[in-house]
Each structure stands twice: as structure tokens, then as C-alpha cells.
Amino acid sequence: MTYALPPLNALRAFEAAARHLSFKLAAHELHVTPAAVGQQVKALEARLGVQLFGRLHKQLVLTAAGQAYLPGISDGFRLIAEATSQLKPAGAVLLQLGVHGSLDLRRLDLAAFRSAHAEIGLRVLQPAGLHELVEGKADMLIARGVSHHPGYRCDRINEGSGLGDWLIAPEGTADCPEIVSFRDWLRALPAERSLVNRNRPRLVGTAGN
Known part of the structure; x- marks a missing residue:
């Protein structure tokens, strides 16, 4: 089965920004610039055809679509991390x-x-x-x-x-x-x-x- 998935980096940027409600804090976590996070989120929104964040003055808020999308994306990254950890040599x-x-x-x-x-x-x-x-x-x-x-x-x-x-x-x-x-x-x-x-x-x- 082939999965239709958005770019992984864009999903990471969205998930981090949604947790922090901040492009700056997401950028610090992902070791990129806030502008790069913003660009990735913008590209993801264009790919999905929905707005994930509302930008009110200097405050970042999730739209209804963003709130609905976040749990599944967060769970997906958690499952990937857990599956990856099981491949590591014991104790290493x-x-x-x-x-x-x-x-x-x-x-x-x-x-x-x-x-x-x-x-x-x-x-x-x-x-x-x-x-x-x-x-x-x-x-x-x-x-x-x-x-x-x-x-x-x-x-x-x-x-x-x-x-x-x-x-x-x-x-x-x-x-x-x-x-x-x-x-x-x-x-x-x-x-x-x-x-x-x-x-x-x-x-x-x-x-x-």
C-alpha cells in the first residue's frame, strides 16, 4: 500500500509549532530558524488546502482544522519513535x-x-x-x-x-x-x-x- 503523505519536515514543523504555539520555540527544538518553520508550515497548509494556524498579532493559535490534525500527527511521531527505539541494540x-x-x-x-x-x-x-x-x-x-x-x-x-x-x-x-x-x-x-x-x-x- 502506498501512503499519500505530506513532506516529513513539514509535518515535524507543524507538530512542534502546534505544541509550543510558537515558531520560535519550534525552531529551537528542531535546530532551524523560525522563518524555516514558518515556511514549512505555509507549504503544508498549501499542500493540504486548509489553514492550520491563526496568526493574531504576535500570537499563534490553532484553527479548528489544526486542532483536529495535531493528535494524529503527534501519535504518528510517537509510534515512529517507539518502533525505532525497538531496533536499537540493547543498552546502546x-x-x-x-x-x-x-x-x-x-x-x-x-x-x-x-x-x-x-x-x-x-x-x-x-x-x-x-x-x-x-x-x-x-x-x-x-x-x-x-x-x-x-x-x-x-x-x-x-x-x-x-x-x-x-x-x-x-x-x-x-x-x-x-x-x-x-x-x-x-x-x-x-x-x-x-x-x-x-x-x-x-x-x-x-x-x-
Whole structure:
């Protein structure tokens, strides 16, 4: 059976905005801009042919159609989340690392990280960029030359004045235990593989292969 479904990102934007009754708070949750949430909701309304929100001055309210639509969408996301959680290895938290295409993964010694952190199911997506991070395909990203991105924490992993490599994670999850463990792993790499300077609070280190 083929399901006629609106775009998933538009549904996520609607569901978050409907719970918060705020594009700004929905944007913070989804790690995008309020304008992006508004555009996604507008596209969804056009796709469905109904108005889901009423915009009264600076207040966002659900229309009757929006109120009727929200429970089913929320339940759908809950069922998807529950079904996905059942696929995870017992006791493991899945963490998706996006990496730009030119980075040599041997520098990260990921096999040793997995051995030391059996509770984290680390997966790597390469090549990956900001698109994959924003779309939720990666939980954190090692990107080339991205020193700042709104709503994200960016930590440099190469020292110098050039473009450099940066570890990027959404501000809302940048301090979760799994991402902190990976950040700490980079800080603790042996000197001959060093990517970071342990004397600084943020990810800054020496260049090298």
C-alpha cells in the first residue's frame, strides 16, 4: 500500500509549532530558524488546502482544522519513535557522526572509541555536510571550514588560521552524554594523533595526520 503523505519536515514543523504555539520555540527544538518553520508550515497548509494556524498579532493559535490534525500527527511521531527505539541494540544509544569527504577517518581512531564506549552505537556517514545535520541524518558533524552556524555549537579540531575542521552539534544536544563522550575522546587522543589542545576548554588542536 502506498501512503499519500505530506513532506516529513513539514509535518515535524507543524507538530512542534502546534505544541509550543510558537515558531520560535519550534525552531529551537528542531535546530532551524523560525522563518524555516514558518515556511514549512505555509507549504503544508498549501499542500493540504486548509489553514492550520491563526496568526493574531504576535500570537499563534490553532484553527479548528489544526486542532483536529495535531493528535494524529503527534501519535504518528510517537509510534515512529517507539518502533525505532525497538531496533536499537540493547543498552546502546545510537549516535550518527557525519564527516566531510576529505577527512581521513584513521585520525579519529573510531574502533578504539567504540571499544571504550560500548554503550554508544557510533555510526559514520561520509561524505556529509550541514544539510545532513540540519535534516537530522547526523547527530554531530565534522565539517571543513564551518566556524559558525546559527543554533549550533562549533568546536575547532585543528589549530591554525586556515579553514580547519570543526565539530558541529545542535546547541540543544551538544552537551548530551554521548556527544560529550566523543568530544572528550578527541581531547584524550594520544599526542601522536592529537587533534585538540587539552589546555583549552573548547576543541582546538594541532594539525597533522
